[in-house]
Amino acid sequence: MKKYDFIIAGGGMAGLSLAYYLSLSPLRDRSILILDKETKDRNDRTWCFWEDKDGPFESILFRKWNTVGFFGTTFNGLLDIGDYQYKMLRGSDFYAFVKNHLAQFPSIEFRQVTINRVKDTPQGGFVIADDEPYIANYVFDSTYLLKLNRSENHNLLQHFKGWTIVAEKPCFDVSKPCMMDFRVEQHGDCRFLYVLPFDERTALVEYTVFNDALLPDEYYETALRSYIDRFLDTGTYTVQETEFGIIPMSDELTKERPGKHVVRIGTAGGYTKPSTGYTFQRTQRYLYEIVQNLVITGKPKRRKPWLRRVFKRFLDSVLLNVLQNHRHPADDIFTRLYQNNPPAQIFRFLDEDTTFAEDLKIMTTVPLGAFTIAALDVFRKRIFRV
Ligand SMILES: Cc1cc2nc3c(=O)[nH]c(=O)nc-3n(C[C@H](O)[C@H](O)[C@H](O)COP(=O)(O)OP(=O)(O)OC[C@H]3O[C@@H](n4cnc5c(N)ncnc54)[C@H](O)[C@@H]3O)c2cc1C
Secondary structure, rough: OOOOEEEEEOOOOHHHHHHHHHHHOOOOOEEEEEEOOOOOOOOOOOEEEEEEOOOOOHHHOOEEEEEEEEEOOOOOEEEEEOOOEEEEEEHHHHHHHHHHHHHHOOOOEEEEEEEEEEEOOOOOOOOOEEEEEEEEEEEEEOOOOOHHHHHHHOOOEEEEEEEEEOOOOOOOOOOOOEEOOOOOOOOOOOEEEEEOOOOEEEEEEEEEEEEEOOOHHHHHHHHHHHHHHOOOOOOOOEEEEEEEEEEEEOOEEEEEEEOOOOOEEEEHHOOOOOOOOOHHHHHHHHHHHHHHHHHHOOOOOOOOOHHHHHHHHHHHHHHHHHHHOOOHHHHHHHHHHHHHHHHHHHHHHHHOOOOHHHHHHHHOOOOOOHHHHHHHHHHHHHHHHO
């Protein structure tokens, strides 16, 4: 059996990003096998994220904006996001770009198979897919399904349905996307829409909910229809594309290294920011670090300043605790955050680039009573594990 240098189990966002970074590094000639059950040629998702400089996928961005709109409880308007740009990348463009780039490397192979098992063995990382065994020095696994069930943790879901609509009338300003619009019934959860305009008649309109249970499909559609009728002057419109997604918002610690030769990456590796669901940028950052370490030390490690990580994780848990226990209306929390802090600072905070002192300053702008009770509850849960 051929032993590969690296097997990438799951060639989605994280798997293909990793292969891309490896191909740009001195490890570009290593043997790499990418396994996925899908061909990845559909536009199965669209990623939005912010960045304050050009990123590795700049040339294939679908859109980018210098400002974003916000509609909250006591404040609405355009946010000054400083040097950041809000960026949008379509899944189909990303998959095509990376696969096209990787095709020039004869040492990188693709197989369309269903993975049944990923296992660490003394000889290497071992994968069984369609009953065939594969082995490598390292397996990077983005197919592992998270088990979110420990009672001391918070497990919410971010679920959303989006429509790309084409309006009869020109009604969108392409320079003004709306990142969060809370002018919808909250039903005791956190619910908002966002509107990302592509041209004056076309936009992605997405209804997003943070809570612990999915809604019947018709519910998302009714919410989308009612929002468009109330707030967008479209005239009639047609739905060109539909997107549905579920992202775990959990503070359950995931084993990123379940064995010596297996590394979990992407959502499977716990790369999703628990309190927001944003995963794309964190994955790029973490994978870049892993590849740098592979080049320098031969080991796929990430830099993990533990104290900082524990504190950031604690802040995520506190927000999840507030949301899960309905300690304060979520629309008001997000409004206070964006109203009382420079929005670019909130982006840095969510990227975990702020210092301890900056974090504390931001924390003074949220409802203190609800967050203090939540912080005590998080301590209690961690100590007594209930
Ligand atoms: C609709 C949608 C929109 C999103 N939008 C955003 C966003 O705007 N911003 C953001 O930061 N995050 C967003 N996310 C969250 C996150 O960025 C994506 O889910 C991202 O694709 C996660 O990357 P991944 O590589 O971990 O998983 P995936 O991209 O899902 O890749 C996993 C791959 O593994 C393959 N696979 C799984 N099981 C098997 C198996 N048994 N055998 C073989 N192959 C298998 C799958 O086919 C898939 O290609 C979104 C998620 C969804 C679902």
